[in-house]
Amino acid sequence: MSHAMTQDAPPAAPLNSLLSHRRMPRWAPAGIAVAAIALGSGIGAVAGLASKLQWCLIALVLFVALTYLITARVEGRRQAKDRVATSLVWACFVVAVVPLYSLLQTTISKGVKVLDGNFLGHSMGGVITTQPGGGVYHAIIGTLEQVALASLIAVPVGLLTAIYLVEYGRGKLAKVVTFFVDVMTGVPSIVAGLFILAFWIIILGFGYSGFAGALALSILMMPVVVRSTEEMLKLVPNELREASLALGVPKWRTIVKVVLPTSIGGILTGVMLAVARIAGETAPVLLLVFGNQLINNDPFNGAQSSLPYYVYEQYTNGNDASFDRAWAAALVLIAFVMILNLVARGIARWKAPKTGR
């Protein structure tokens, strides 16, 4: 029926033609894409453009233009705009995936070159920077110690602040704290580093150490812990709190014994994501820990290294052997952060609150 109508001349049945437009066949986008790629490559080859990227761009522009023109003729302008928008959204996706894919692919392919047990188990002590050899052992030690110290400071403070905001805070103070926690999330890492530099090293007169770096990292970590813990505590159903309070349990025991255990999975997830974030920070380490070629197991005395700092240091050395080490250390760092992320998500799924959604 409708098929027959679409065959009629549109002026004869304007109402019907509104209800049953002519549609393009399902294979039309693919067809246009093939045509655009063929044309794009043709133009590229004829014009003698060396870069394949230019071929792709020409093909992309052709694809969008052809889609618009053909759809506008067959289905009307509204449908044409819709199809152009669809292809632009897809293009955004492709445009974004290419550099991110390239980033991961380059890091992995270049990183595995020198990454072995020797690299993980040795420091840069006695290694001439222009020659291969050496490793990241001292940097891994530094990262682990600084991150652990930062977490020891930031997690209790962040946790308690979140408890205050969710369980107690209703007044002006809570609003102010919420706002400044948000603003604190945006403090650049180098500013946190400068603050500890001014406070801890210049005014209080302590030396460079892993602990100074950990102080700056904890400033970056606190707001992240507060935000994620807050979200998790809000998911705990009020019935649980009320049931506990009704049994005469003091509020603080309710929080410690009922609220926290219910949301512990989400809180752990948030903490691990925060750890993953600060493990990759370079700027505070650059200002406060100072870098070290040797193994220094004591975070409270003397300069240390850290994985991100090591990457930067090897990059600034500016020779091929150092670049290889930088890529390998970057790969170790990415692996560390990704594992933390995956574990965090695993915990989140495993310990997800069964109620409250």
Place this chain on the structure above:
Amino acid sequence: MDIVNSPGEHPPNSRQPAVTRLGDRVFLGMSRGSGILLLVIMAAIAVFLTVRAIHAISLDHSDFFTTFEWNANLQPPSFGIAVLAYGTVVSSLIAMIIAVPVSVGIALFISHYAPRKLATPLAYLVDLLAAVPSIVYGLWGGLYLVPHLQGLNLWLNEYLSWTGIFHKSDPSSAARSLFTVGILLAIMIVPIITNVSREVFRQVPKAHEEAALALGATRWEVVRMSVLPFARSGIISASMLGLGRALGETMAVATVLSASPVLSARLLDPVGGTFAQNIAAKFAEADNFGRDALIASGLVLFVITLLVNGAARLIIARRKEYSGANA
């Protein structure tokens, strides 16, 4: 302030004496103390940076805001932030111009266009990419992106050189310019802006979209008429969060830019600098006074990011109140 008044949603405890239990008071004190500690830290950052900065600026022999060069180690010291402020703003602007449309596109792709099977792993991937440390972006930018952008630079110089901003003084010089920094920053902030925008798109009431669909709207018209208007303030605040990150980014700029105290409108020339990059680059050679001078430039950066983030949060907060009727 006792506990009885505070828990608004909980049934008020009728037994007044019970709330003065020692454990409760200690716990409340600890948690409120932590909240106050956070405020104290924020205040301390401002105070300590300001104190050192005033000390440095008072001894600066040239105007802090209009001087190009950074010679804090000279006698008398002479340094200024003109180039740094310009470089920070310009590179962040380039990043925003590229990243915001692309991020909104990806967020739309994940929330409205992609097949379900593709959308979930993609959302997950974007999450993971937001966690890649900036130094890795920096390393990739310095060793991979810079040589690979040379072609684009030459092309821009050849065809768009008449615009002035895309004129390259020395076409053979490496692409260690503010333009490259902007592109790298864009790549870094795309996952952040995408994540927040996606959350906002997800909150668009289904009824709005279905109403538009029922009126015969195409998918694009649904997005344009119901999704984007609802999400506008969310997109703005997501962009400002990304901007905050781009303004304060240190390592990705320090590894890519070949810095020099030249203020040039030619974006492809390897000159310029940013606040964070300058701090990282000059710190090693800075003496006591030099460190104070760098802290002064850090204070300016702190104030800028504070304003940007505060504005973003205010927009979000206003939107929360506004959308309360829908909830």
